Amino acid sequence: MLTLYSYFRSSASFRVRIALNLKALAYEVIPVHLLRGGGEQFSADFADRNPARLIPVLRHDALTLTQSLAIIEYLEEVYPLPPLLPPAHAARAQVRSLALSVACDVHPLSNLRVMRYLKSPLDIDEQRRNEWSRHWIGLGFAAIERTLVAAGSAGTCCFGDTPTLADCCLIPQVHNAERVQCSLEAFPTMRRIHAHCMLLPAFARAAPGAQSDAE
Ligand SMILES: N[C@@H](CCC(=O)N[C@@H](CS)C(=O)NCC(=O)O)C(=O)O
Numbered sequence: 001m002l003t004l005y006s007y008f009r010s011s012a013s014f015r016v017r018i019a020l021n022l023k024a025l026a027y028e029v030i031p032v033h034l035l036r037g038g039g040e041q042f043s044a045d046f047a048d049r050n051p052a053r054l055i056p057v058l059r060h061d062a063l064t065l066t067q068s069l070a071i072i073e074y075l076e077e078v079y080p081l082p083p084l085l086p087p088a089h090a091a092r093a094q095v096r097s098l099a100l101s102v103a104c105d106v107h108p109l110s111n112l113r114v115m116r117y118l119k120s121p122l123d124i125d126e127q128r129r130n131e132w133s134r135h136w137i138g139l140g141f142a143a144i145e146r147t148l149v150a151a152g153s154a155g156t157c158c159f160g161d162t163p164t165l166a167d168c169c170l171i172p173q174v175h176n177a178e179r180v181q182c183s184l185e186a187f188p189t190m191r192r193i194h195a196h197c198m199l200l201p202a203f204a205r206a207a208p209g210a211q212s213d214a215e
Pocket of ligand 1: 009010011012034039041053054055056069103111112113114
């Protein structure tokens, strides 16, 4: 039995929801509200699941896993079909590189706890906090767009025409970008990939607005 601790707006959870859906795996969602009452991730109960107090957390029977990319790689190994990584070594590294560009270089800078810290104690107002997000997302997206164009391997998805780990990471980050009104004008390849992927049921069903805890 697969159980995902998730929050509808969490882009790291969105990544795992996409992967689970692409692999047509049945899973139960346990919503963890990241804001209510200061954040359910800070409850004593949740600390047992993830001492880092971050979602997603995936439970597979008695096993508890954290970190969205480790979770997706675990799913890939246990449920290899359909694959989320291409077969060739070089291509696998390229896909992982794109995924890590989002997960390591872009996403953490605008994570909720970072944004909260900017607010208090650093006393940065909302407009400047959003500027901060737009800056880091824009910088990361410029590199990703250039990489996608230079590699010449993008099709309707980041790598060819089949969704991979890279799409699982990129699409949720585009949603984050839209939430802070980050202009996507300079990123036509990413916009095209995003528009295509969101037509796929696995992505559409994983979207924030499609979740049972959506507000
Ligand atoms: N590197 C982690 C990041 C997880 C993460 O940052 N999750 C966010 C939601 S997208 C979270 O739980 N934030 C809670 C907080 O900042 O208090 C992963 O990929 O799973």
